[in-house]
Amino acid sequence: MITSAVDELVAISPRPEPRSAAVTDPDAVVIGAGPNGLVAANRLADAGWSVVVLEANAVPGGAVRTAEVTAPGFRNDLFSAFFPFTAASPVMGDLDLPAHGLTWTHAPAVLAHPLAGRAAAMLSRELDATVAGLDQGADGDGEAFRRLFADWTAMSRPFLDALLRPFPPVRAGAALTRTVGLTGLRELTRLGLMPLRRFVQEHFVGDQAALLFAGCALHADLTPEASGSALFGWLLVCLGQQVGFPVPVGGAGAITDALVSRAAHGGVDVRCGVRVDRIHVRTDQHHGSAGYPLPPLLPVLCAIQYETRREVAARRVRDCTQVACAAGWGGSAPS
Numbered sequence: 632m633i634t635s636a637v638d639e640l641v642a643i644s645p646r647p648e649p650r651s652a653a654v655t656d657p658d659a660v661v662i663g664a665g666p667n668g669l670v671a672a673n674r675l676a677d678a679g680w681s682v683v684v685l686e687a688n689a690v691p692g693g694a695v696r697t698a699e700v701t702a703p704g705f706r707n708d709l710f711s712a713f714f715p716f717t718a719a720s721p722v723m724g725d726l727d728l729p730a731h732g733l734t735w736t737h738a739p740a741v742l743a744h745p746l747a748g749r750a751a752a753m754l755s756r757e758l759d760a761t762v763a764g765l766d767q768g769a770d771g772d773g774e775a776f777r778r779l780f781a782d783w784t785a786m787s788r789p790f791l792d793a794l795l796r797p798f799p800p801v802r803a804g805a806a807l808t809r810t811v812g813l814t815g816l817r818e819l820t821r822l823g824l825m826p827l828r829r830f831v832q833e834h835f836v837g838d839q840a841a842l843l844f845a846g847c848a849l850h851a852d853l854t855p856e857a858s859g860s861a862l863f864g865w866l867l868v869c870l871g872q873q874v875g876f877p878v879p880v881g882g883a884g885a886i887t888d889a890l891v892s893r894a895a896h897g898g899v900d901v902r903c904g905v906r907v908d909r910i911h912v913r914t915d916q917h918h919g920s921a922g923y924p925l926p927p928l929l930p931v932l933c934a935i936q937y938e939t940r941r942e943v944a945a946r947r948v949r950d951c952t953q954v955a956c957a958a959g960w961g962g963s964a965p966s
């Protein structure tokens with residue numbers, strides 16, 4: 632979603648004149664230095680904008696951080712820990728984070744569920760190995776998986792574009808329709824509504840397959856009976872087969888480090904320890920509703936949790952249409 636907001640901004644606003652002082656005179660403010668805020672800042676900087684990012688925490692990264700919290704020398708991911716969506720994301724791919732220090736690594740297997748006295752359910756990056764493992768659970772499950780994965784491979788590019796590129800996915804949606812046809816679209820819609828338990832019963836017999844798909848669906852806090860669980864389980868298993876479940880060398884925080892480093896390279900000013908507590912909006916060019924002088928109109932992108940965003944928005948000046956400035960930046964806004 633944040634990429635849609637960025638593209639919209641860049642499209643509707645004239646490309647700003649090149650600025651030398653990103654710090655005192657930004658073209659846009661991004662609130663939140665989680666991955667979404669940092670991606671937004673990078674994309675705006677790529678489009679020639681000077682950007683300030685305001686982050687409430689003492690360090691950037693949001694839920695993508697690594698820190699020494701157990702024993703000296705041991706660094707743990709504090710929240711997110713594996714990144715198939717990041718690895719598959721066309722938007723992240725465009726940022727070329729490996730050029731800014733990010734190195735991916737993989738475990739020997741993508742994931743496994745041990746079973747007492749029987750072969751573990753295992754997702755391997757080698758398709759034949761996954762197929763062979765599923766066949767140990769029930770003859771034919773491997774081939775069923777091979778068919779599902781072949782369907783995924785054929786549609787993955789437009790599907791991921793539709794999911795991860797700016798919304799609404801007009802071009803990607805058209806490409807997806809061309810690839811899978813109307814019947815395929817109907818099947819995808821059905822998958823989107825289906826509970827995982829039903830999906831597994833329709834395709835597989837053995838426990839191994841059920842465990843692979845259910846374990847992945849549970850990552851989205853969806854039970855196997857919940858509508859939508861089939862889609863998420865299917866997507867994560869197929870992505871696991873296609874790109875693995877990569878982790879950054881050095882931990883999740885290495886993604887943040889690379890995003891910050893790339894942003895800094897583009898002149899973005901990331902300021903930590905600055906909590907935005909309100910956004911002033913106004914219609915006229917010169918004065919806020921209370922008569923305070925405000926700086927020139929300034930786009931603000933909120934890359935923060937929905938609840939916080941509502942809290943901040945609830946405190947904004949009501950009768951206005953254009954965002955003017957964010958408290959915490961520059962100190963020009965009335966407190």
Ligand SMILES: Cc1cc2nc3c(=O)[nH]c(=O)nc-3n(C[C@H](O)[C@H](O)[C@H](O)COP(=O)(O)OP(=O)(O)OC[C@H]3O[C@@H](n4cnc5c(N)ncnc54)[C@H](O)[C@@H]3O)c2cc1C
Nearest residue numbers: 663665666667668686687693694710711712713906907935
């Ligand atoms: C426990 C956990 C495990 C997860 N595991 C995975 C995983 O393994 N793989 C995966 O791909 N995804 C995982 N996710 C999801 C992933 O981390 C999020 O999708 C991602 O962090 C969202 O990025 P964001 O930038 O939108 O928000 P966030 O990462 O939440 O960043 C928002 C930032 O905005 C700042 N902020 C908030 N309010 C303000 C304010 N008023 N002023 C200034 N700054 C503010 C916050 O301090 C924060 O730094 C996990 C999430 C959690 C919580």
